[in-house]
Amino acid sequence: MEGLIEEGKEIMQEDGAPAVVDAALIAAAQRVEHYEMAGYGCVRTFANLLGYEGAAALLQETLDEEGGADKKLTELAETVINVGAEDGGEEEGEEAAPSNGRAEPKTGRKK
Incomplete structure (x- = not known):
């Protein structure tokens, strides 16, 4: 768990672009939720x-709440955050990432 928080x-x-960072944060939050859900599910079964x-019954309620939080994160990602991150999180005046998702190689030296 400490590793997930870190x-x-x-x-x-x-x-990175705010939308891309937000998408990564949602993914990290969902990993935490899934970790918690696994723990609550095992203890409930025991x-x-x-x-x-x-x-x-109390553990099931908690498990249901965690599942609800995970569902909300998924909905947020699918309807808002990932849509913005899909184009590289570009803001007005920024160029979109190439369609293959890879950055163009940089040429020349920095001065």
Whole structure:
């Protein structure tokens, strides 16, 4: 989990186009959600197996909430963020990335 959080912090420090950074942040947030969902799902199953129905029900509620958060992140990504990131996050006056998704090679030296 610490690695996932650190990854998110690193993404926030990136200098990329805002839409591209936002898309990366959503992906990082979803990795955290999935990690949490795996944990809650396992513990809920153990609670059921051990006969702790009340605890299992509470864990299921939490699992459902985490799933809802993941769904909202997916909807946000699909309807807003990834649409902006798809074109390289270009802003007015910026050039779009080549259609193959790769940066053009730079020629010459920096002065």
